[in-house]
Amino acid sequence: GAVVSQHPSRVICKSGTSVKIECRSLDFQATTMFWYRQFPKQSLMLMATSNEGSKATYEQGVEKDKFLINHASLTLSTLTVTSAHPEDSSFYICSAREPGSPLHFGNGTRLTVT
Amino acid sequence: EDQVTQSPEALRLQEGESSSLNCSYTVSGLRGLFWYRQDPGKGPEFLFTLYSAGEEKEKERLKATLTKKESFLHITAPKPEDSATYLCAVHTYGNKLVFGAGTILRVKS
Numbered sequence: 001g002a003v004v005s006q007h008p009s010r011v012i013c014k015s016g017t018s019v020k021i022e023c024r025s026l027d028f029q030a031t032t033m034f035w036y037r038q039f040p041k042q043s044l045m046l047m048a049t050s051n052e053g054s055k056a057t058y059e060q061g062v063e064k065d066k067f068l069i070n071h072a073s074l075t076l077s078t079l080t081v082t083s084a085h086p087e088d089s090s091f092y093i094c095s096a097r098e099p100g101s102p103l104h105f106g107n108g109t110r111l112t113v114t
Numbered sequence: 115e116d117q118v119t120q121s122p123e124a125l126r127l128q129e130g131e132s133s134s135l136n137c138s139y140t141v142s143g144l145r146g147l148f149w150y151r152q153d154p155g156k157g158p159e160f161l162f163t164l165y166s167a168g169e170e171k172e173k174e175r176l177k178a179t180l181t182k183k184e185s186f187l188h189i190t191a192p193k194p195e196d197s198a199t200y201l202c203a204v205h206t207y208g209n210k211l212v213f214g215a216g217t218i219l220r221v222k223s
Contacts, residue, residue, distance in 0.1 A: 043213040093157045102148055103211060105157035
């Protein structure tokens, strides 16, 4: 079945630095990938839709200059949290879908900004 | 506004004690309803897709059902390894995937 790989699983960074998270579709091509954020005991909130070869579509309230998304190939999307602050600490999860199949998720990245 | 509400927020069961989780939705239009299982520190794992009222899907001790307003995830004779957060998500006609907040299930042996 479809597999989505996300890396790293955990990252700790200092305030003001940038962090890049990778999301790969391992056995299928994904023209669209999705980035979610999840706070403890809360549901997944869609941040943006990543489109291969074009600009990402951001949800209302998500700062596109802070959360940079690049979808340079059909199997890789990256999310870069720029100038991270403690309030950016969260669980970030990517997902992708083969046509006609349900959405599959990566295992998430726990970001802690100190 | 599209809304997906899951209940209860948390559920504690004894091993073997069957129960049901609820997912009620108010959306612009239903293209599909999904159930996922999420273990702590992990991404959601796909369980079922339901597309129309009356549809049922089964997998081991789990059975998902769908009506026009809600879905149930029935757990029969649960085991401790069924402990997880169960998420419901609705794919709307607006091509959005709206998640509920989840039900945290704990099964004690």
